[in-house]
Amino acid sequence: MSVKVLTANRLTDGEAVWLGANGDWLDHIDGALVARHAEAAAALEEAGKAAIRSNLVIDVNVIDVEERGEHLYPVRLRERIRQLGPTVRLDLGKQAEKPAANAA
Amino acid sequence: MYRYDEFDHAFVSARVEQFKDQVERRLAGELTEEQFRPLRLMNGVYLQLHAYMLRVAIPYGTLSARQMRKLAHIARTYDRGYGHFTTRQNLQYNWPALKDMPKVLDELAEVEMHALQTSGNCIRNVTADHFAGAAADEIADPRPYAEILRQWSSMHPEFSYLPRKFKIAVTGAERDRAAIQVHDIGLHLKKNEAGEIGFAVYVGGGQGRTPMVAKKIRDFLPVEDLLTYTTAIMRVYNLNGRRDNKYKARIKILVHETGTEELTRQVEIEWLALKNSDLKLPQTDVDAIDSYFRPPHLPQRPEGWSALASARKADHAFAAWVDQNVTPHKNPDYGVVTISLKPIGGIPGDATDAQMDLVADIAEQFSQDEIRVSHEQNLILPHVAIADLRIVYDLLLTDGLATANAGLITDIISCPGLDYCALATARSIPVAQRISERFADPARQADIGELKLKISGCINACGHHHVGHIGILGVEKKGEELYQISLGGSGDEICTIGDITGRGFSSEEIVDAIETIVDRYLEVRTDKEETFLAAYRRLGAAPFKDALYSEAANAA
Numbered sequence: 001m002s003v004k005v006l007t008a009n010r011l012t013d014g015e016a017v018w019l020g021a022n023g024d025w026l027d028h029i030d031g032a033l034v035a036r037h038a039e040a041a042a043a044l045e046e047a048g049k050a051a052i053r054s055n056l057v058i059d060v061n062v063i064d065v066e067e068r069g070e071h072l073y074p075v076r077l078r079e080r081i082r083q084l085g086p087t088v089r090l091d092l093g094k095q096a097e098k099p100a101a102n103a104a
Numbered sequence: 105m106y107r108y109d110e111f112d113h114a115f116v117s118a119r120v121e122q123f124k125d126q127v128e129r130r131l132a133g134e135l136t137e138e139q140f141r142p143l144r145l146m147n148g149v150y151l152q153l154h155a156y157m158l159r160v161a162i163p164y165g166t167l168s169a170r171q172m173r174k175l176a177h178i179a180r181t182y183d184r185g186y187g188h189f190t191t192r193q194n195l196q197y198n199w200p201a202l203k204d205m206p207k208v209l210d211e212l213a214e215v216e217m218h219a220l221q222t223s224g225n226c227i228r229n230v231t232a233d234h235f236a237g238a239a240a241d242e243i244a245d246p247r248p249y250a251e252i253l254r255q256w257s258s259m260h261p262e263f264s265y266l267p268r269k270f271k272i273a274v275t276g277a278e279r280d281r282a283a284i285q286v287h288d289i290g291l292h293l294k295k296n297e298a299g300e301i302g303f304a305v306y307v308g309g310g311q312g313r314t315p316m317v318a319k320k321i322r323d324f325l326p327v328e329d330l331l332t333y334t335t336a337i338m339r340v341y342n343l344n345g346r347r348d349n350k351y352k353a354r355i356k357i358l359v360h361e362t363g364t365e366e367l368t369r370q371v372e373i374e375w376l377a378l379k380n381s382d383l384k385l386p387q388t389d390v391d392a393i394d395s396y397f398r399p400p401h402l403p404q405r406p407e408g409w410s411a412l413a414s415a416r417k418a419d420h421a422f423a424a425w426v427d428q429n430v431t432p433h434k435n436p437d438y439g440v441v442t443i444s445l446k447p448i449g450g451i452p453g454d455a456t457d458a459q460m461d462l463v464a465d466i467a468e469q470f471s472q473d474e475i476r477v478s479h480e481q482n483l484i485l486p487h488v489a490i491a492d493l494r495i496v497y498d499l500l501l502t503d504g505l506a507t508a509n510a511g512l513i514t515d516i517i518s519c520p521g522l523d524y525c526a527l528a529t530a531r532s533i534p535v536a537q538r539i540s541e542r543f544a545d546p547a548r549q550a551d552i553g554e555l556k557l558k559i560s561g562c563i564n565a566c567g568h569h570h571v572g573h574i575g576i577l578g579v580e581k582k583g584e585e586l587y588q589i590s591l592g593g594s595g596d597e598i599c600t601i602g603d604i605t606g607r608g609f610s611s612e613e614i615v616d617a618i619e620t621i622v623d624r625y626l627e628v629r630t631d632k633e634e635t636f637l638a639a640y641r642r643l644g645a646a647p648f649k650d651a652l653y654s655e656a657a658n659a660a
Contacts, residue, residue: 013201014156055133059151082153086523088533092184093154
């Protein structure tokens, strides 16, 4: 079943980030605050609007993810690529920082 | 090459200072993203999937060695050690931080470069034939006119908020290497019966979601009227172009909806009022710009031909490279060298900082300090003596830059696609890589002959798929990447938009599908002289569709 998390790009360097349970923006999707029902998703939307006003991040979006064990797996390929980095340059992006499954 | 005058320097420096202040205010939270976004876009700063992207303008694709070294330095210092040359003859950095942008723009300004008008609804970087000033078949160098257009259109107050972006291309030869008929305005330099230079003017071409071939609205426009006539076109577009619907806002839609005859009439009326205005180009001004683009002094080097003959005999790989990547120069002792940025299995258009430095060194020593970027995502050394081809080849070999595939099936144009681009709906680079690997065998490529394969990862068509002899468009369908094929497109002087074959192919199927098309071409061509495009034009889509879909049906 798909649930939702809030993602954005960090203002200073444009890096993809996800909203964590403690309100911080995380560099990796695992640990993101998961919305499991409509009210929680609406709260994420509100958090997104507040985040834009706070000028920490830009391009804020609620996205669908699946919970796979301890990991969160974005439903759309676009978001899986954002999560990892270019599939054609495994030496770049977040995939280069820590071992992770290929996006494709 | 054109060199900045005091005005150019002051203008670019002022813009860098202005943007520096805007970035500082954004980072301090004094500007919202809504306020800042149009400002950053005016300075070439986009937001993509992983980071910001900076698009640097390379006017009419011309670079000096010093400029190329600066691009390499920026890649190394502020990015991840590479840049991506685009189908608009520009360079994109994929990873710069916002806080570094002012420093990068400062560095660019040091070498007379900038990122202005590489985004936004303005007149974008003017493009030109990448063989300009060198090609044997050229009537006149298009770059002086592209430069005049650049100066006129930079920060033009009337045309900074057009209904949509606006692209102008100029070619100076009968063979159109600048794809002018898929531009908003295409200018074809030609001579009239009196031997005077002027332009055939095309309007309303473009790719994207509604591809259209431009309409010729004037067969011969004298040079002195370049700006008056262009302004007339811009005014008609600015006034009547649709602002209610982003997807119908390009001039191609205006031309289509108004009709060529009526639009031409409107332009001509507007032109009458402008024809004798201050915009009329004095010959002295044209000459002044032209002087920057005078052909370099090329010493006689006749010894090259015998050396070339023996070098060719001794090394088949070198001979293949000369045959494929060296084009005739105006001076018979020289050649125009295409440096392929399409190594087998590589990322089309990407170059590392070390490769950029190497190209700069070679250009300085062996090509009169000149480099060009082609819209086909390759680099060009425009003035290489035949006598120096062997040493240039050997130097290119040292860093993987001597792939002998210019114009062949592995010389694929590909947009960044979903690996980088926020607008993309499917990946394009991995498809290009797999096709390149499938057709890697040089003998097979040579047998197939000229075949332009172009891939876009979304309907915006940055990968020019509509004018690919074989075009591939990646879309997202039910959460999966799906690739649609079109055939018979061409961006040259006989410009055509490709025909979609039918249902699309999955990522797993697409390379086999391309091979099926190519194999069918090899079966049906009259002989080796008949190119893929010629065969398609003779036979139409039927044999290829038959091969694609009946075979697919058989397999299923």
